[in-house]
Amino acid sequence: MLEIKEAVFGYTGKQKKKVVIENISFALEPGKLMCFLGANGAGKTTMYRTILGFIPLLGGSIFVDGRDMQDISSNQLAKYISYVPQYHTPPFAYSVYDVVLMGRGAHISPFGSPGKEDQKIACRMLERMGIFHLKDELYTEISGGERQLALIARALTQQTKYIFMDEPAASLDFGNQMRLLREIKKLTEEGIGVCFSTHQPDQAFLVNASVLALKGKNDWSLGPAEEIITEELLKCMYDVNASVHTYTGKNGKMMKYIAAGID
Numbered sequence: 001m002l003e004i005k006e007a008v009f010g011y012t013g014k015q016k017k018k019v020v021i022e023n024i025s026f027a028l029e030p031g032k033l034m035c036f037l038g039a040n041g042a043g044k045t046t047m048y049r050t051i052l053g054f055i056p057l058l059g060g061s062i063f064v065d066g067r068d069m070q071d072i073s074s075n076q077l078a079k080y081i082s083y084v085p086q087y088h089t090p091p092f093a094y095s096v097y098d099v100v101l102m103g104r105g106a107h108i109s110p111f112g113s114p115g116k117e118d119q120k121i122a123c124r125m126l127e128r129m130g131i132f133h134l135k136d137e138l139y140t141e142i143s144g145g146e147r148q149l150a151l152i153a154r155a156l157t158q159q160t161k162y163i164f165m166d167e168p169a170a171s172l173d174f175g176n177q178m179r180l181l182r183e184i185k186k187l188t189e190e191g192i193g194v195c196f197s198t199h200q201p202d203q204a205f206l207v208n209a210s211v212l213a214l215k216g217k218n219d220w221s222l223g224p225a226e227e228i229i230t231e232e233l234l235k236c237m238y239d240v241n242a243s244v245h246t247y248t249g250k251n252g253k254m255m256k257y258i259a260a261g262i263d
């Protein structure tokens with residue numbers, strides 16, 4: 001289990017420290033799905049980057065399967081948690097296949113190179129994300145949505161127990177958004193703990209996620225999407241007058257959705 005206890009997230013500048021989220025506690029279990037919601041600048045990326053060890057934790061503690069994160073090296077952490085960033089610019093014009101294969105980095109010794117099994121895993125994940133045909137294209141010469149799919153394939157190639165995805169559907173077309181949500185569901189069925197952020201709260205309903213809604217530095221709500229996402233929450237987080245409705249899906253299940261206008 002990934003446990004965040006009384007954590008303080010933010011930045012230590014040269015002059016003063018900037019606290020973005022204060023004293024927050026939540027946990028992600030293997031096989032469970034969590035969705036981070038919050039307005040622009042609420043701190044979702046800051047949380048991801050801290051949990052991944054890219055920036056220091058300003059207070060509280062983070063435990064990965066019972067071990068304090070401070071005692072885990074970045075290489076060891078990469079075997080537990082993979083990350084799909086919001087933006088990614090590679091330093092060189094790698095092929096899509098090379099970018100995906102980089103996901104095996106934590107499993108290969110410092111002077112080693114990827115073996116047959118590593119290559120097979122990378123190809124399997126390219127297929128899983130529906131982009132095997134882009135394998136030999138330059139990563140810098142594919143579309144934003146295709147890059148997003150390649151980054152997800154790279155995270156899957158890392159074969160970790162937990163996956164964090166920072167707005168993974170942001171650049172995807174409608175069909176790929178739905179396919180991605182289906183894949184996210186499948187990952188949890190395979191026992192992986194997945195955490196994703198989105199600016200489309202409806203997606204949390206679609207996958208039946210637990211929601212962590214960031215309302216302010218010291219104010220958040222945590223619980224099942226259908227309990228947490230209310231008209232009041234949407235007004236508070238986004239300053240939007242939206243309404244939450246229920247419909248019966250094709251499978252006969254009751255589902256919720258959000259309707260909002262611009263008037």
Ligand SMILES: Nc1ncnc2c1ncn2[C@@H]1O[C@H](COP(=O)(O)OP(=O)(O)OP(=O)(O)O)[C@@H](O)[C@H]1O
Nearest residue numbers: 011018020038039040041042043044045046047086
């Ligand atoms: N390197 C940095 N140094 C100082 N402050 C930063 C830094 N990066 C981000 N911030 C600030 O931290 C706050 C949270 O930013 P963050 O990127 O975590 O928000 P977010 O919820 O991911 O936003 P978005 O939905 O727009 O991606 C913002 O006020 C931002 O300006």
